[in-house]
Amino acid sequence: MTITYKSRVEVPEKEKWNFEDLYKNLEDWENDYLWIEKKTAELKKFDGAIHNGESLYDYLSEKEEVSSKLNLVYVYGMLQADVDTRDALAQSLVDRAKQLSVKISAASSFFMPFLLSLEESTLREYIEQEPRLKYFEQDLFEAFRYKAHVLTKEKEEILSNLGEALSAPSHTYSMLNNADIKFGEVTNDEGMKVELTRGMYSKLIEDEDRDKRREAYKAYYQPYLQLKNSIASTLSANVKTNTTLARLRNYPTALEKGLFGDMVPKEVYENLITATKANIGPLHQYGSIRKKLLGLEELRQYDLNVPLVPGVKLEISYEEAYETILKALAPLGEDYVNTLKTFKDARYIDVRETPGKRSGAYNLGVYGVHPFVLLNQHDDLDSMFTMIHEFGHAMHSWYSSKHQPRISAGYSIFVAEVASTVNEVLLIHYLLERETNQEIRKYLLNHFIDQFRGTFFTQVMFAEFEKITHEYAESGKPLNANVFSEIYESLFRQYNGDEVVFDEEVKYGWSRIPHFYRPFYVYKYATGFASAIHIAEQLLSRDESAVNAYIEFLKSGSSDYPLELLKKTGVDLSKPEPIDNALKRFEQLISEFAAL
Incomplete structure (x- = not known):
């Protein structure tokens, strides 16, 4: 018998993610957010100031540190938003992380045009000067593959600043499809009309009763047609x-x-x-x-x-x-x-379907923490x-x-x-x-x-x-x-x-x-x-x-x-x-x- 829950509070702790694996509390998250904001502003100091292997390494290592912290900040909000897409606080954390991502992109948009302006021989000289650059070597030379596809510094900065706007169609669809959509009604086993959920649909579309399948199919597609x-x-x-x-x-x-x-x-x-x-x-x-x-x-x-x-x-x-x-x-x-x-x-796995939870399933591997697996289990x-x-x-x-x-x-x-x-x-x-x-x-x-x-x-x-x-x-x-x-x-x-x-x-x-x-x-x-x-x-x-x-x-x-x-x-x-x-x-x- 499939276990169903009316709210997330009812789900046993052992079947829910432990968000403290990322941050103990919101204050720690906020501290990292402010740190990233400060460090992002500092990245701009490298624009026009990379002249040797040491300065190139300093930029790349600082950028990696900022990006890895941003990943934690973003994931913390995203996972909480996914277990309840109606959670306004979680959504605000995601939105703030996205804004921060745009700022990082803008602050570092100078780098790719700069890198690709170098001769390959110059880059090799930098790596010889600074052995720690070996860590970044593969990625640096991979970037040269993109030489024909990178724009001028000014244009790259414009595109970086447009990042949030360019992702709007995807974000709008996600909100429509996960948070706002209301499916039609189906008849339950007691003969009562109830609103269809995605979980119910995945069951009913496999039901041996063809009338139930047809009813679920029509109810499921109803909002998409509208x-x-x-x-x-x-x-x-x-x-x-x-x-x-x-x-x-x-x-x-x-x-x-x-x-x-x-x-x-x-x-x-x-x-x-x-x-x-x-x-x-x-x-x-x-x-x-x-x-x-x-x-x-x-x-x-x-x-x-x-x-x-x-x-x-x-x-x-x-x-x-x-x-x-x-x-x-x-x-x-x-x-x-x-x-x-x-x-x-x-507790690497969030198991049960609950109201507002993102549909489907996924794994998100977080470097230095562990994988996070989302399920909507139906036994x-x-x-x-x-x-x-x-x-x-x-x-x-x-x-x-x-x-x-x-x-x-x-x-x-x-x-x-x-x-x-x-x-x-x-x-x-x-x-x-x-x-x-x-x-x-x-x-x-x-x-x-x-x-x-x-x-x-x-x-x-x-x-x-x-x-x-x-x-x-x-x-x-x-x-x-x-x-x-x-x-x-x-x-x-x-x-x-x-x-x-x-x-x-x-x-x-x-x-x-x-x-x-x-x-x-x-x-x-x-x-x-x-x-x-x-x-x-x-x-x-x-x-x-x-x-x-x-x-x-x-x-x-x-x-x-x-x-x-x-x-x-x-x-x-x-x-x-x-x-x-x-x-x-x-x-x-x-x-x-x-x-x-």
Whole structure:
């Protein structure tokens, strides 16, 4: 039975974050805030005053100290705002931290133009003069890659000062989607009308009663249809901001700007879409299987998430899920498992859904502190998969923070999704290997197929949506609710096939995807999933060298470019094999399921 709480006060302390791990009290936070403010003003003294290795080191070390403290100040407010988006004090802390971030950007905006004005030989001289600069060497030379994309000192300062304004579309959507949105009503088990919540929706959309699914679907999309023009305005502004910045910074396209940091060729992105659409047949076949097994004359969007094996309701408590996860991750070795075991009692995890809490789940690794994992636990199979996914991120943060200096401890989102998805694949293997009940085995296989569809195919569809919408903006075509809907509907039909009969709501799917406010991000779920399939199979073969290579990968942070880090695990995404192999694996799963 899923535990529900009417307020955060009711949740046991052991299932809530301990904010004192960041700051003992608000006074300590305020002291750090004032210190950052003072030090930020002092950063300006370096403008025009860096003439040798020592002064360059002094600037870089002071800037790093300010940035690391800002991270703590920002995270403290953000985490509290996320557990209750209605908390005005927490929101004010976030707003103040954002304003401080803008000030830091403005105070340090001189540096990149200065650095790129140097000859490479001069920079090497500085590093020889001041051995402590070795710590910053990789980042300094990485900056030279951006030479063609950095503006004059004056223009960089203007863009820095506009930082808060440029992030307004994303912030506005976040407030709409998390704090202000009111879903329609659904009928509860007692026959009473109650307001739908996201947590309820994730349950009801999988309910075997089709009327309940339809009712929940209509109630869930109701506010998105009502707000479609407002949301289209925020999304359009976000896309146009991104394309404008790409143009100002001399990138050929917004897509190439999005891939530049990870040094991923645009061909990797385009090949992902091309290969997926060329092998879309098994996904369409799955639609036909779903329609047949559900005994439907028409398959609709609200039929795409209900498990195809009726009568299997797996209720898994938080404690039981945690124990199962630890066993499933045994192939990763004792150190991995024993470390993860400590996270629960140390209160690194905020577990329960409560009113006002941010939806979904995430991990936030804080260097020098620990990972913070947000969940909205519902004591079911999906919740267990969400947990193990976020624990993959958390352990990646843990290992990188322990084995990398601050400057390279953070890791690219590109490789982040590998760590989380490897965990999910290990869990499904563990469950299928031990389950003897045929109905539950079919249920789990169905779950894996749906996970594959959501983490791979849906994300590729989203990636293509982003590519098209940015191309529209770049060519001066209008972007509004109708245009977004036309693009989304067309793609949904291509990916899901002719079996799905469209309700009016389908084409407004774009309006409920927060990831679209982080352009060219979602494709990494798909590349991460394909990479994880390969890595997990190596780990399950109990190949000791594969385990060591993977743990080394987790320890690597951002010490190399993502594609190079992945090559150490045996995955080369510059070639088609990882994507092709993942698509073949999906085809096998469909065949296995069809046979059952």
